[in-house]
Amino acid sequence: MIYLDNAATTLIKPKNVYTASCNALRKCGNPGRGGHAPSVYASDKIYECRVETAKLFHMEDKPENVVFTLNATHALNIAIKSILHNGGHAVISSMEHNSVLRPLNKLKENGVTYSVAHCPIFDNEAAVNAICDCIDSRKTDCVIIDHISNVFGYELPIYRIDELCHARGIPLIIDASQSAGINDINTKLLKSTVYICFPGHKSLFGPQGTGCLLSCKVNHLYSIMEGGTGSNSIYEDQPDFLPDIYESGTQNSHGIAALCEGIKYIRSRSLKDVSAFHKELTVYALERLFAIPAIKVYSGPFHTHGVISFRGLNKDCEELAEGLNRQGIFVRAGLQCAPLAHKTAGTLETGTVRVSFSVFNTFRDIDILCYNINRLIGKKTFVFY
Amino acid sequence: MSCLIIFKSITYAQNANRLLGRNGINSYLIRKPSAIIANSCGYALKINCPDIERAKVLMGKSGINYISCWRYKGNNWYEI
Numbered sequence: 001m002i003y004l005d006n007a008a009t010t011l012i013k014p015k016n017v018y019t020a021s022c023n024a025l026r027k028c029g030n031p032g033r034g035g036h037a038p039s040v041y042a043s044d045k046i047y048e049c050r051v052e053t054a055k056l057f058h059m060e061d062k063p064e065n066v067v068f069t070l071n072a073t074h075a076l077n078i079a080i081k082s083i084l085h086n087g088g089h090a091v092i093s094s095m096e097h098n099s100v101l102r103p104l105n106k107l108k109e110n111g112v113t114y115s116v117a118h119c120p121i122f123d124n125e126a127a128v129n130a131i132c133d134c135i136d137s138r139k140t141d142c143v144i145i146d147h148i149s150n151v152f153g154y155e156l157p158i159y160r161i162d163e164l165c166h167a168r169g170i171p172l173i174i175d176a177s178q179s180a181g182i183n184d185i186n187t188k189l190l191k192s193t194v195y196i197c198f199p200g201h202k203s204l205f206g207p208q209g210t211g212c213l214l215s216c217k218v219n220h221l222y223s224i225m226e227g228g229t230g231s232n233s234i235y236e237d238q239p240d241f242l243p244d245i246y247e248s249g250t251q252n253s254h255g256i257a258a259l260c261e262g263i264k265y266i267r268s269r270s271l272k273d274v275s276a277f278h279k280e281l282t283v284y285a286l287e288r289l290f291a292i293p294a295i296k297v298y299s300g301p302f303h304t305h306g307v308i309s310f311r312g313l314n315k316d317c318e319e320l321a322e323g324l325n326r327q328g329i330f331v332r333a334g335l336q337c338a339p340l341a342h343k344t345a346g347t348l349e350t351g352t353v354r355v356s357f358s359v360f361n362t363f364r365d366i367d368i369l370c371y372n373i374n375r376l377i378g379k380k381t382f383v384f385y
Numbered sequence: 386m387s388c389l390i391i392f393k394s395i396t397y398a399q400n401a402n403r404l405l406g407r408n409g410i411n412s413y414l415i416r417k418p419s420a421i422i423a424n425s426c427g428y429a430l431k432i433n434c435p436d437i438e439r440a441k442v443l444m445g446k447s448g449i450n451y452i453s454c455w456r457y458k459g460n461n462w463y464e465i
Contacts, residue, residue: 032395033426035416043414047399061447064396231394233426244394 002329002365006202007150007178007307007336007356013205014265017258021207024257031253032230042253049260050243056263056271057196057214058186067213067243068256072177073099075197075213078246079173080104080144082222083194087111088141091134093119093127093156094344095149098337100175104144121154121345122300128160135168142171142194147185148178151341151354152298153282153307155179159189166192171217173197178307180204180212181263182278184271187216194218203274203306203358204266206259209252221245274359279304281357281366288370294377298345298352309345309352315377317351323376324353329369331355388434388465390444391417391427391452398428401440401449408443410436421455421462437465 003011024045029038031046050063059065069075080103084090087110092100094116104114115134119127131143143165148155158174165172171194176185181203185196193216200210215221226238227248239245266274282304289297289310297310312320321333334351335342342348355369390412392398398414405412410432417427432440437454444451455462 035428040414043395043399047396050396051403063400229394230426239394241393243396 002361002368004355004357004361004365004369005330005332006358006361007354008332009201009208010203010205010358010360011330012358012360013258014262016261016265017205017207020261021254021258024254028253028257031251033228033250042251042257045257045260046251046253049256049263052260052263052267053212053214056181056267058188059214059216064242065215067215067246068251069197069211069213069246070209070252071201071211072175072197072199073211075195075211076100076144076173076175077103078213078224079195079197080142081107081224082218082220083142083171083173084112085110085222085224088113089136089139090114091117091131091140091143093117093131093145095119095121095146095152095154095156095341096144096338097146097150097175097177097341098339099177100144100146101340116340118344119156121149121152121298121341122303124157124160127156128164131161132164135164135170137168137170140168140170142173144173144175146175146177146341147183148176148305148307149338149341150178150307151336151338151352152309152345153178153303153305153356154300155183155302155305158185158193162190162192177202178305181266182271182275182306184275187214190216192217200255200259200262204259205262207255210255210259213246215242215246223248225249269359277359278306278357281361281363282306282308284363285355285357285366285369288366289373292370292373292377295373298347306357307354308356309347309354311347311350311352312377317353320353320373320376324369324372327372329372331369386434387431387457388437389415389417389421389429389431389455389457389462390437390440391421391429391455393427393450393452395428397449397451398430400447401430401444401451404443404447404449405430405432405436405440408439410440410443412440418462422453427452 200206
């Protein structure tokens with residue numbers, strides 16, 4: 001098996017993730033609810049993960065600002081709706097996933113409007129200028145950007161965009177779905193970023209059903225879902241403090257305990273090394289893919305983030321992915337839930353085949369992928385390096 | 386003699402528990418006794434009373450908010 005759909009979910013996890021998940025299933029009571037040992041054990045596991053997450057994002061003094069969610073979509077819904085629940089205007093990049101687009105379209109019912117900043121893939125200057133042009137300081141309430149495109153692996157310059165938001169006094173929401181666990185995101189250097197949203201099940205190696213909302217510099221908290229939190233129970237209103245305001249209902253302590261081990265693994269290898277390895281894999285894969293004449297590869301300068309899209313010039317993307325599937329090579333074809341990004345790149349009609357890496361992939365995986373692409377598109381010869 | 390520090394939620398109690406531990410003060414996470422204040426379902430740290438003033442200073446310096454501190458005397462809890 002060669003698994004190259006890590007931008008959707010990492011399938012191969014560090015072994016401690018599996019162990020922690022099984023242990024948690026056996027040992028965790030309901031976290032934050034009781035005073036008995038299994039409940040406190042579950043609470044301790046969740047707290048440990050808050051601390052690990054906070055350290056990963058350089059906010060070690062504020063573990064309570066780490067809010068656990070079901071996934072990145074859940075986190076983005078909280079972030080977006082807490083700012084725009086009463087209407088308002090957002091600026092988004094043209095790389096955004098449906099997890100941003102759909103909440104904003106739903107919010108149109110509340111009078112929300114949004115502008116799409118056209119960010120041509122792999123052109124940071126144009127992206128920053130486009131976002132700048134779309135911001136209207138008198139009416140824009142927030143800017144929302146995808147740190148790394150889940151389709152093309154294109155990285156938007158978050159620190160520059162944060163700086164321009166700061167200069168205009170506008171909150172920034174970052175969708176770090178593809179960058180959390182690969183890129184070093186230093187919240188101490190972000191001046192205007194209010195929320196960072198990401199899943200646990202991708203490059204942080206947690207299980208599905210885990211996600212996170214980092215609350216960085218939020219002045220006003222607003223819940224979008226209310227319920228039991230294990231705190232202030234005598235009051236009928238939702239607690240107004242973090243993390244409780246956004247964590248109603250029983251937390252996924254089993255998943256979070258496993259996620260904690262995934263984050264520890266990343267930290268033990270160091271983000272610098274993880275990022276460097278992704279870069280090496282990506283550069284190698286681009287080199288090999290560019291050598292295949294019958295496909296178009298979407299790439300650009302500094303394209304090093306473990307996500308590559310391409311399409312067969314004479315072969316349907318889904319057919320190509322299915323052909324690879326039959327060889328035990330798992331990639332994702334189609335629109336990857338990001339039609340806006342495809343529209344930007346001109347691939348809305350065709351979709352793309354996406355390969356995405358993790359630290360558990362090898363250079364040989366890429367050789368075998370390229371050999372099989374060649375075979376499927378009818379080219380018989382291929383040289384292994 | 387034991388004292389209790391009451392927190393608004395378990396996360397803040399856990400923050401304080403780690404902070405105090407790093408500074409040589411033993412504390413133990415428990416459910417807040419319902420006899421203390423009406424808003425039930427809270428968590429508290431149980432610590433030795435001689436450590437309470439130092440604990441308050443440490444929490445204050447670290448920005449960890451607590452609701453109140455209590456001492457058990459006779460058969461009752463008294464806020465301190």
